[in-house]
Amino acid sequence: MSYVFADQSYMSQVLQNHILKVHSIAINAITKGKYLVFGGGSTQLLSAAVFALSLNSSSLARVVAASPYYPVYKTQTDFFETAHFEFQGDALLMKRTSNSTGNAIEFVTSPNNPDGLLRKAVLQGSPVNAIYDHAYYWPHFTAIPAPADEDVMIFTISKLTGHAGSLMGFSEDKDVYLNMLKYMQLAELGVSRNTQLRALQLLKAVLEGDGREIFHFACEKMRDRWEKISQIVSLSKRFTIQDIPPQYCNFFEKVRGPSPAYVWLKCEREEDTNCNAVLRGANIIGRLGSLFNASDRYVRLSLLKRDDDFNLLLYRLKELVSKEGGAE
Numbered sequence: 001m002s003y004v005f006a007d008q009s010y011m012s013q014v015l016q017n018h019i020l021k022v023h024s025i026a027i028n029a030i031t032k033g034k035y036l037v038f039g040g041g042s043t044q045l046l047s048a049a050v051f052a053l054s055l056n057s058s059s060l061a062r063v064v065a066a067s068p069y070y071p072v073y074k075t076q077t078d079f080f081e082t083a084h085f086e087f088q089g090d091a092l093l094m095k096r097t098s099n100s101t102g103n104a105i106e107f108v109t110s111p112n113n114p115d116g117l118l119r120k121a122v123l124q125g126s127p128v129n130a131i132y133d134h135a136y137y138w139p140h141f142t143a144i145p146a147p148a149d150e151d152v153m154i155f156t157i158s159k160l161t162g163h164a165g166s167l168m169g170f171s172e173d174k175d176v177y178l179n180m181l182k183y184m185q186l187a188e189l190g191v192s193r194n195t196q197l198r199a200l201q202l203l204k205a206v207l208e209g210d211g212r213e214i215f216h217f218a219c220e221k222m223r224d225r226w227e228k229i230s231q232i233v234s235l236s237k238r239f240t241i242q243d244i245p246p247q248y249c250n251f252f253e254k255v256r257g258p259s260p261a262y263v264w265l266k267c268e269r270e271e272d273t274n275c276n277a278v279l280r281g282a283n284i285i286g287r288l289g290s291l292f293n294a295s296d297r298y299v300r301l302s303l304l305k306r307d308d309d310f311n312l313l314l315y316r317l318k319e320l321v322s323k324e325g326g327a328e
């Protein structure tokens, strides 16, 4: 089992067909006219995309993302920094403080990790290239108001089935596509047949029946978790959570409420400057706001867990809220 298929290609055609089919059922991406690149997880592809876009121009590309953002954009870009690109931090700050953004690459996470909101690029103009990270743009995490149709967009099976580290990205520009392929081939020798077969197996399971069942099941699960957490937080004066407006969803063909992967919880009391410490005191483990380049008044709680762990989270959060105002 090597990297190359019998027809000497590096990408399984059967797998490509399955990927396109899943997107057509989820109605979450325009794939026509786009080149498809595989990666062993979207994390590799994010790096491949920075590499490819930075070769587009002779000047240094400044890589940014609007806060709060997924920490890997910074850690990975810093780690792989070359003469062609470097991480610059917050896209909103760059927009506010510079007259010209120069040559910039903006990561746009939609829906966003940590807060689940649908996003558009903050920076605009010709030397700006956006990498749309659509890891969570599936009908179980968000309304799908329209299929995504950006120049560079990254999806992952990781958040479709829950199997981390599996494939896929699209690019509209042939040069960007070829440079992403080059990155994947030089840095990783491509994606092994073994990994592609595993991904195919997952997608076959997703596509069983009419291929819609997984989205109905997972959406119901995520919505139920979000509503339970929201109900508890609504009884609190100490904590708030993000507001995600209802939107029309092309997949469900109706206006639908939130079902995000994460809760972006805020401690509202002035003295609670480290919200993570407050939660730790109640045996709740979250991720500190500053990891996402936001204030430590915020904590990200994951809703992607087994029922037992989720129920424990609910129980502990309820206890914490019920003690408010009492002797603590």
Ligand code: PMP
Residues within 6 Å of the ligand: 040, 041, 042, 043, 044, 070, 109, 113, 133, 135, 156, 157, 158, 163, 164, 165, 166, 167
């Ligand atoms: N992008 C975002 C916004 C994520 O939250 C994650 C997973 N935490 C990834 C990419 C990585 O996904 P993969 O397992 O495909 O590398």
